[in-house]
Amino acid sequence: MYEVMLSIQRLVNKFGLELKDPAWDLVLSIMEAIIEHIETDSRASPASQVTSTLHDTICTIEQLMELGQFHGSVRRVFELIERCSPVRPEASVLRLITFLSSNIIPIRSDWIQRLHSLVDKYFKQETRTTIRVRALDVLSNVISLNRPAYEDELIELIVIPQLQHIESDPDLLVRTVAAQLLVHLALxxxxxxxxxxxxxxxxxxxxxxxxxxxxxxxxxxxxxxxxxxxxxxxxxxxxxxxxxxxxxxxxxxxxxxxxxxxxxxxxxxxxxxxxxxxxxxxxxxxxxxxxxxxxxxxxxxxxxxxxxxxxxxxxxxxxxxxxGGSSPPPMSPAPTTYPTCTxxxxxxxxxxxxxxxxxxxxxxxxxxxxxxxxxxxxxxxxxxxxxxxxxxxxxxxx
Known part of the structure; x- marks a missing residue:
């Protein structure tokens, strides 16, 4: 397994700029199989040579993406990163969150479920402060963009379940950012x-x-x-x-x-x-x-x-x-469309x-x-x- 991963790393390092979509599909499929092996093999260690080489290769692919020189499926790369996000560097996970948030739009039938999943995984289950704060930023941005039509639904299904026990969170910065979000919503x-x-x-x-x-x-x-x-x-x-x-x-x-x-x-x-x-x-x-x-x-x-x-x-x-109690009774019981001034x-x-x-x-x-x-x-x-x-x-x- 290590020899396979090492060969993939050498291929990406030497010919990454020249690889086209079909070749990248094969590379990413092999890397997916290696990740699956690591997930199922109880003997695999986060510090093993296979794991280390895998993450170095993912970092190289991310650099190609940042430079606009990656010619494979960006979605599949982020799926790889998502599968091993707990052990990926913060910068890598932040890029992943940005990618995931770009797909959280109301034209998708499951957009609220996607948002809930993102916040649950990268805020509630995560321990790294920067990543948790970024997840809250995504939540805030999505609510701001969709407030007129979906404010009540987003607050009920995501904000309150995720933040109702925020006072128990040990991270001061996370509590502070959560407070800012709650205040903004309440205003x-x-x-x-x-x-x-x-x-x-x-x-x-x-x-x-x-x-x-x-x-x-x-x-x-x-x-x-x-x-x-x-x-x-x-x-x-x-x-x-x-x-x-x-x-x-x-x-x-x-x-x-x-x-x-x-x-x-x-x-x-x-x-x-x-x-x-x-x-x-x-x-x-x-x-x-x-x-x-x-x-x-x-x-x-x-x-x-x-x-x-x-x-x-x-x-x-x-x-x-x-x-109030100070307003006189209405002159007529006829219904009105105007709100009562209390x-x-x-x-x-x-x-x-x-x-x-x-x-x-x-x-x-x-x-x-x-x-x-x-x-x-x-x-x-x-x-x-x-x-x-x-x-x-x-x-x-x-």
Whole structure:
């Protein structure tokens, strides 16, 4: 077997530029037979001479392909690479993924199955970071290209099954890239799948608090995935303030509040890294309410405060998210094709309490962040959060 593989290698090295399609068919058929022998022979070792010579020959063929000087079947070469992808170099597998992704298009009846197979093999089963990240990139690109027609199906059949336990993944970079993908999808998603994506982000967000115990995190780099989720949730909250359904913005707000509360319930974990608290407080300090209790936030481009027509700050009895309740009954029971404009009331009491906790407990950068916007913030709270008058007054007098 070794002599056969060695002869194939010599042939490819010496005459690879001159071989035509019929000759390449024979070469690739022999290499397929050798791979099958390696797969079925329990005595075959990844470090054996046959295996080493085989992979060197595949690398030579790949070089010919890169130079545009390979005159055989590209598909068959990639089928060879796919069969032995676990032991192929990263660059080779990345080229394979690029080739496979080029065939994932809706005109093929099995395109979703092909995508699922690619993500399952090169993300879920793979251990090499670069390859796993590339698989996520392919997933993101396919969803972006086919979002209008297939978004719900792709999220249900691929994204959620593959990423629902991403918080358990030991690879920080993979978790971070997955978080970016989930945030991007949630920002654009307008149906119930958005809430499922937010549930996965919630598990990523609180991963350190659940898995660290009381061991402090010492570096901001160690929470890159958490920071990505926080930035994403802030974008989701501030973008979906002005969209229906309001449940998406409310869910994002609750996740931010819950995460911030956990910082003070288990202060040891995030004691040395404050960037996520900084970002959430910065978001809360930019919230505004007008005289009609409309919840507002500055536009990211113009800086001008926009007020949501769908979310009001609850200033009386606590949060009510069921359907607004303030709209009069319809004048006629006749059916209409226009969507119902639902107004939801959102309580900011917990956000106010957390700002107060920040002023009492934090030092340094977080404390200075609070001061410039404090007057405007408490003007809003005094307008809307009457139940906290004592706590507000205690802060204003210190």
């Amino acid at each position: 654009e998603c307008e149906n119930k799948r958005c809430l499922e994506l937010l549930d996965i982000l919630d598990k990523l967000l609180n991963r350190p608090l659940e898995q660290q115990g009381d061991v402090p995190i010492t570096s901001e780099q160690d929470v890159a995935d958490v920071k990505t989720v926080v930035v994403g949730l802030i974008n989701i909250f501030t973008s979906k303030l002005f969209q229906l359904p309001s449940s998406h913005a409310i869910k994002a707000y609750k996740l931010l509040v819950g995460h911030l509360e956990a910082h003070y319930l288990k202060p040891a974990v995030f004691e040395l890294v404050s960037s996520t608290r900084y970002l959430i407080f910065e978001c809360f300090l930019r919230l505004r309410a007008n005289s009609l209790y409309g919840l507002g936030y500055p536009d990211s481009v113009t800086g001008q405060v926009r007020f949501s027509p769908y979310l009001l700050v609850d200033h009386k009895e606590g949060e009510r998210t069921g359907g 107004v939801t009331q959102l309580s900011l009491i917990q956000a106010c309490k957390l700002v107060i906790a920040c002023l009492r407990q934090e030092r340094g950068e977080l404390h200075t962040l609070s001061l410039p916007s404090l007057v405007l913030l408490f003007n809003m709270f005094l307008l809307t959060l009457l139940s906290l008058d004592k706590e507000v007054n205690s802060i204003l007098t210190t």
